[in-house]
Amino acid sequence: MVACEFQPGLEGIPAAQSQVSFVNGQVGKLEYRGVPIEALAEKSSFLETAYLLIWGKFPKADDLEAFQEDITHHRRIKYRIRDMMKCFPESGHPMDALQASAAALGLFYSRRALDDPAYIRGAVVRLLAKIPTMVAAFEHIRKGNDPVQPRDDLSYAANFLYMLNEQEPDPFLAHVFDICLILHAEHTMNASTFSARVTASTLTDPYAIVASAVGTLAGPLHGGANEEVITMLAEIGSVEKVQPFLEEKLATKSKIMGFGHRVYKVKDPRAKILQKLAEELFARTGGDPAYEIALALEKAVAEKLGSKGIYPNVDFYSGLVYQKLGIPTDLFTPIFAIARVAGWLAHWREQLETNRIYRPSQVYVGEHGLPYITPESR
Ligand code: SDX
Numbered sequence: 001m002v003a004c005e006f007q008p009g010l011e012g013i014p015a016a017q018s019q020v021s022f023v024n025g026q027v028g029k030l031e032y033r034g035v036p037i038e039a040l041a042e043k044s045s046f047l048e049t050a051y052l053l054i055w056g057k058f059p060k061a062d063d064l065e066a067f068q069e070d071i072t073h074h075r076r077i078k079y080r081i082r083d084m085m086k087c088f089p090e091s092g093h094p095m096d097a098l099q100a101s102a103a104a105l106g107l108f109y110s111r112r113a114l115d116d117p118a119y120i121r122g123a124v125v126r127l128l129a130k131i132p133t134m135v136a137a138f139e140h141i142r143k144g145n146d147p148v149q150p151r152d153d154l155s156y157a158a159n160f161l162y163m164l165n166e167q168e169p170d171p172f173l174a175h176v177f178d179i180c181l182i183l184h185a186e187h188t189m190n191a192s193t194f195s196a197r198v199t200a201s202t203l204t205d206p207y208a209i210v211a212s213a214v215g216t217l218a219g220p221l222h223g224g225a226n227e228e229v230i231t232m233l234a235e236i237g238s239v240e241k242v243q244p245f246l247e248e249k250l251a252t253k254s255k256i257m258g259f260g261h262r263v264y265k266v267k268d269p270r271a272k273i274l275q276k277l278a279e280e281l282f283a284r285t286g287g288d289p290a291y292e293i294a295l296a297l298e299k300a301v302a303e304k305l306g307s308k309g310i311y312p313n314v315d316f317y318s319g320l321v322y323q324k325l326g327i328p329t330d331l332f333t334p335i336f337a338i339a340r341v342a343g344w345l346a347h348w349r350e351q352l353e354t355n356r357i358y359r360p361s362q363v364y365v366g367e368h369g370l371p372y373i374t375p376e377s378r
Contacts, residue, residue, distance in 0.1 A: 017354075
């Protein structure tokens with residue numbers, strides 16, 4: 001075993017051998033199972049991409065049909081999960097509600113048979129099917145309303161928007177949402193995927209794995225940044241205020257939300273696709289003043305921080321798209337989770353193939369052999 005120096009944030013330390021996705025952060029390239037993200041965003045659907053990620057190959061037409069049908073069939077959630085959500089405080093964050101609900105699924109599907117392909121497939125189908133339903137259900141429950149039942153005749157993306165708004169979405173909007181899901185489905189060894197793999201390595205159940213990954217995604221340095229970007233753009237308020245806002249952030253060494261990435265030193269390829277999507281949406285449905293602020297901020301940050309490799313990441317333009325789709329700001333990160341379940345499950349399967357429990361070392365920097373101090377002499 002090779003001893004190596006402590007690296008804060010494990011920067012540059014491989015945590016797994018993986019075939020799921022690939023990032024080249026110097027040129028801004030992302031591939032899922034070897035397929036460029038641009039091609040998937042243009043030609044695939046979220047469920048086809050999820051299949052590719054999880055099973056490692058594109059599905060044949062009948063395999064995709066069976067996968068979609070199974071997922072459609074499992075969209076409903078148990079009434080007891082809905083009842084449990086009714087006990088959640090309505091002021092609670094939807095990511096916390098999702099984490100608790102994902103963990104609760106494990107109570108209902110407690111059989112764990114990690115060497116049974118039927119069990120693995122069943123868990124994949126249930127998680128992909130039920131997570132969107134749980135996100136939409138909490139949105140209604142927290143407003144004191146009954147959840148909207150899923151509709152079997154609608155696609156994965158259209159059904160989610162329907163469950164959220166109780167209205168069948170325009171097909172273009174459903175298509176845009178589906179592309180967003182593709183873009184967020186997987187991204188190598190990010191914090192939540194690492195968390196999923198660590199949890200998976202204990203051979204626990206997939207509901208616990210997804211619950212732990214949801215908790216990790218929620219933080220503002222990871223998936224939670226998309227929500228904070230919208231708050232930040234609103235706080236800036238106008239294009240003229242971009243420069244003073246940035247100066248103030250730099251002077252106080254604060255982070256600009258939606259910018260920077262451990263791996264990308266250029267603009268995130270997903271941000272480029274999302275920006276184009278946002279522009280298409282604005283062309284059809286009317287502009288958004290926040291977009292002008294975002295453009296000005298991107299330019300100002302490139303001037304000040306471009307030499308450090310700080311450019312927009314996936315979270316910078318996603319919120320503007322979601323806002324145009326009528327999605328409440330605090331659902332942005334749960335939506336990231338809906339998509340990322342595909343990546344987490346792909347890594348779960350991969351981890352099981354060559355599992356060894358994660359058990360890194362640490363560098364102890366504390367003291368040794370100290371005496372016990374009695375309470376009265378502390
Ligand atoms: C996601 O890992 C993934 O793949 C994640 C993700 C995925 O798909 O799973 O891509 C999704 O999580 C996107 C990231 C969302 N987070 C944010 O937008 C929050 C703002 N960004 C950052 O806090 C930061 O850039 C991180 C967390 C994304 C990356 O952190 P690192 O790699 O630990 O970098 P760092 O904080 O150590 O910063 C390095 C330098 C510092 O300057 P110096 O002290 O060296 O002079 O870059 C500066 C930082 O101050 N810097 C920023 C900045 N990001 C980095 N300065 C201002 N604003 C920023 N956003």
